[in-house]
Amino acid sequence: xxxxxxxxxxxxxxxxxxxxxxxxxxxxxxxxxxxxxxxxxxxxxxxxxxxxxxxxxxxxxxxxxxxxxxxxxxxxxxxxxxxxxxxxxxxxxxxxxxxxxxxxxxxxxxxxxxxxxxxxxxxxxxxxxxxxxxxxxxxxxxxxxxxxxxxxxxxxxxxxxxxxxxxxxxxxxxxxxxxxxxxxxxxxxxxxxxxxxxxxxxxxxxxxxxxxxxxxxxxxxxxxxxxxxxxxxxxxxxxxxxxxxxxxxxxxxxxxxxxxxxxxxxxxxxxxxxxxxxxxxxxxxxxxxxxxxxxxxxxxxxxxxxxxxxxxxxxxxxxxxxxxxxxxxxxxxxxxxxxxxxxxxxxxxxxxxxxxxxxxxxxxxxxxxxxxxxxxxxxx
Numbered sequence: 436x437x438x439x440x441x442x443x444x445x446x447x448x449x450x451x452x453x454x455x456x457x458x459x460x461x462x463x464x465x466x467x468x469x470x471x472x473x474x475x476x477x478x479x480x481x482x483x484x485x486x487x488x489x490x491x492x493x494x495x496x497x498x499x500x501x502x503x504x505x506x507x508x509x510x511x512x513x514x515x516x517x518x519x520x521x522x523x524x525x526x527x528x529x530x531x532x533x534x535x536x537x538x539x540x541x542x543x544x545x546x547x548x549x550x551x552x553x554x555x556x557x558x559x560x561x562x563x564x565x566x567x568x569x570x571x572x573x574x575x576x577x578x579x580x581x582x583x584x585x586x587x588x589x590x591x592x593x594x595x596x597x598x599x600x601x602x603x604x605x606x607x608x609x610x611x612x613x614x615x616x617x618x619x620x621x622x623x624x625x626x627x628x629x630x631x632x633x634x635x636x637x638x639x640x641x642x643x644x645x646x647x648x649x650x651x652x653x654x655x656x657x658x659x660x661x662x663x664x665x666x667x668x669x670x671x672x673x674x675x676x677x678x679x680x681x682x683x684x685x686x687x688x689x690x691x692x693x694x695x696x697x698x699x700x701x702x703x704x705x706x707x708x709x710x711x712x713x714x715x716x717x718x719x720x721x722x723x724x725x726x727x728x729x730x731x732x733x734x735x736x737x738x739x740x741x742x743x744x745x746x747x748x749x750x751x752x753x754x755x756x757x758x759x760x761x762x763x764x765x766x767x768x769x770x771x772x773x774x775x776x777x778x779x780x781x782x783x784x785x786x787x788x789x790x791x792x793x794x795x796x797x798x799x800x801x802x803x804x805x806x807x808x809x810x811x812x813x814x815x
Contacts, residue, residue, distance in 0.1 A: 478621060486539030504544040506556040509537070513562050530567045537563070578759035579767035579802055581775075582667065585614055588746075589666050591753035594700055597685065598730020600692035604676045605737070606745050609723055611669040613742075613765030615659045616641050617787040620739040620762035629718035631673055633711045634658075638670045655788055661705055670705035677713040680724070680732060688730070770798040774806060 452460065493512055494501040516536065519527040528536075537554040545551030553559055580588075588610065592603035612623050622643060632640040638660040662668030675695070682688045704710070721736030739762070746765075747757035766787065773783050780795045789795055799806050 482535065483539040483542050486536045487543045490536070490540055502544070502547050503549045504540055504547075504553060506553060506558040509540060509553055509556075510558045510562050512540075513537070513559060513566070517562075517566050526570070530563070530570060533566070534563065576801055577761045577764045577767060579771040579798070580614065580760060580764040581768050581772050582614075584753075584755065585610060585765070585768065586664070586666055588749050588753045588755075592749060595692050595695050597689040597692050598726075598728070600695070601679060601688065601730040601732070602726045602745075604672070604679055605723055605726055606742075606749060608669070608672040608676045609737075609742055610746065610749075610765060611667060611672045612641070612659070613762060614769055615662075615667075615669050616657045617766045617769040618643075618657075619766060620742045623762075624723065624736055624739040624742060626722040627718070628677070628714040628720050628722050631714075631722060633670065633673070633713075635711070638662075638705070639673065657786060665701045665703045668703060668705055670710070671703055674704045674707065674710050674713060676723075678709075681714065681717065685730070767798060767802070770795060771802045774799060774803055 490512060491501045493515065494508075499508060513533055513536075516528045516533050517526070521527050534554065537559065541551045541553040544553060550556075554563065589607050592606065593599040594603045594607075609623050612618050612626070613620065618641075625644075626641070630642045632642065634640050637658050639658070641657040641659060643655040643657065659669045661670055665671050678691055679688050682691055720734075723737045723742075725733030725735055725737050725741075727733070743762040746762050747760065750757040750760055770783055770787060773786075774795075780792045783789070783795050784792070787795070805811055
């Protein structure tokens, strides 16, 4: 705080502010600090704080002060991070992770009144550039989950018994939203009941607030249509889940689950008479709450990491190797499936909210190598 209000050399020519003015300026500085903190998402702030703690611990170990941040010191810190290896001999920190550490250090430096572009300083930038060139790391990209795989995963769940059917209903909705709305796991985890608005004409409207690519919080409206297949129909998944959530007790939930036996399980329920009004009484509650092994519903939202773990477990049950997959595979699957089915880049971006065509083209290169490729014209 004192650093932010420190007088400039020219201020000696002006009278010092009164105690009242100084207090008001400090209050404004506190408010500016809060605004600055809110300029980053909660996940980003947590990552930045964790990185900063690691940097300050490193400084303590070598008996140097972290502030003001000196590029020559950060250069050594980057070198130290790059030299650390795991038990299998692989680097502990990827180049992209080290660059995030630099962003964290720069952010904390700027908050303390120092330089915020540490990564661009020639002393630091040259080390990072050399690190990237020497490692030539291939970006880690999760394999997309296509529609057939998603259908198999949902079908393999135990839907008609208590308590397993509770988690199955929740995960079916979560995975459906990740795929059809191309949502990230943090976006799915952060939804409230009111964020899913049923539309008689279109299916579902998904209202998003602050997201990874929407730090200004302008929001987005995504549409998820009625599905032709009740297994992968997201409006149906919403109805089944909210009926369970709003049912009065375990006995009622058990009856609902048993009623969805093999003969009746995959019937469309998205246009039933109660579909629109479901969840109105709990509209501000998390859409996807925690569920324990006994089928008890919690009051808090299921975490993003829990959604990722749940998908991997469901993949195993369906007979797939979970290693190449993660929750982002659903979003990647949307892009890949849509492009396979003839969607244009513009059409894909309307749902994914990617910032550029290049990001969508990346999926083509990685998962659709024959799309718009002249090799298909060779007549092999």
